[in-house]
Amino acid sequence: xxxxxxxxxxxxxxxxxxxxxxxxxxxxxxxxxxxxxxxxxxxxxxxxxxxxxxxxxxxxxxxxxxxxxxxxxxxxxxxxxxxxxxxxxxxxxxxxxxxxxxxxxxxxxxxxxxxxxxxxxxxxxxxxxxxxxxxxxxxxxxxxxxxxxxxxxxxxxxxxxxxxxxxxxxxxxxxxxxxxxxxxx
Numbered sequence: 269x270x271x272x273x274x275x276x277x278x279x280x281x282x283x284x285x286x287x288x289x290x291x292x293x294x295x296x297x298x299x300x301x302x303x304x305x306x307x308x309x310x311x312x313x314x315x316x317x318x319x320x321x322x323x324x325x326x327x328x329x330x331x332x333x334x335x336x337x338x339x340x341x342x343x344x345x346x347x348x349x350x351x352x353x354x355x356x357x358x359x360x361x362x363x364x365x366x367x368x369x370x371x372x373x374x375x376x377x378x379x380x381x382x383x384x385x386x387x388x389x390x391x392x393x394x395x396x397x398x399x400x401x402x403x404x405x406x407x408x409x410x411x412x413x414x415x416x417x418x419x420x421x422x423x424x425x426x427x428x429x430x431x432x433x434x435x436x437x438x439x440x441x442x443x444x445x446x447x448x449x450x451x452x453x
Contacts, residue, residue, distance in 0.1 A: 274347045275304075275351040277308060284317075320341070345452075393430045418448045
């Protein structure tokens with residue numbers, strides 16, 4: 269059985285969809301949900317599925333405590349689902365081609381440091397783009413530059429607000445992220 273860990277910093281709606289997808293899987297299980305925020309709602313979502321949780325600070329992650337926990341839990345794949353900290357290089361090297369992230373835009377557009385969540389949707393709106401979407405990619409040492417494994421797009425209409433764009437992107441994330449993870453395993 270492949271053991272997955274999900275790293276998330278916030279509400280965890282994508283994490284919940286992933287836990288739902290794998291809860292009865294014979295291939296993989298979500299064994300751990302870890303967050304850099306002790307009050308992140310994703311931790312409550314994990315409890316609903318009986319998934320172990322772990323919290324850590326940026327300093328603890330940089331000191332190797334997160335890596336130690338992942339090794340202790342015998343994690344095979346790391347899934348970033350709304351995780352907002354840059355992953356230390358040592359952690360990335362410990363999961364070569366086995367760490368995957370989702371980004372709320374069609375990379376290489378609107379990627380990089382500071383480009384997450386509403387900042388991305390506001391940038392798409394401000395640019396007048398007619399489409400946006402999601403990118404699922406493997407993680408490397410550079411923000412949002414890992415090998416792209418999947419993209420899906422949705423139309424952006426002139427009357428769409430940044431919130432409307434966010435809703436469309438969330439629908440794509442929830443639909444595709446669990447399936448793409450499954451196909452990568």
